[in-house]
Amino acid sequence: MASEHLTLVQLRLERAGRPILDGIDLCARAGEAVALVGMNGAGKSSLLRCITGEWPLAAGHVLVAGQPLAHYKPDDRACWLGVLPQSASLTFPFQVHEVIALGRYPHRTGNQRDQAIIAAAADACDVTHLLPKAYTACSGGEQQRVQLARVLAQIWEPIADRPRILLLDEPVSGLDLAHQHAVFRQMAPLQAQGVSVLFVVHDLNLAARYADRIAVLEQGKLVCTGTPHEVLTEERIARHFQLDVDIVPHPTLGCPTIISR
Incomplete structure (x- = not known):
């Protein structure tokens, strides 16, 4: 079994005295993609904020390579933990190239290597043609892809004795169909290098196609986890998503395909 990055x-989160998450047990192994799904307000984005240490826990532990998250200094953590939030506000007229370069700031790999990684990340996210453009002049979808390139540049290369973890909160929000699939296809080469990916997504068909395992959150609790075939059943979707569906195998990939009735 692959090591758990x-x-x-038993993670518990409270905000203003109100429980947001309770009793969460979950892992992401080296090279594994785990999808977080659930209705609005289920606690998916809150869970990512706990993992990053942005929100303090009321109870439980976040372990990275078996060590508490606090064991790692922030500047160390920034080299191997990449986070794409739901929205990234940036009002300064930075060029796209400069925004992606922010992902290399924690590293000390030299300008030549950094520029090569920036170019590779831009190409992976189909924003090479935007590099000299002002970020604020880009469309919403273009900005989303630029931010993804920034995060990929941050965790592009392996670091000795450190896991690499990628947290993506609705990474395809606002993207057209082609770029939605392109985003997830970019995860495969990183996973092949051992990067663990945890992503929030609302489209269950995307979760079925690109996740190794799916975790369903409901009212702050983890109600089930497993492979797409184990989790995405007609009964579970009706129970946890209040939607009647038919499940058929994808004609070429074999993964579950959800069709609303």
């Missing part, structure tokens, strides 16, 4: 143990 990220382990959540």
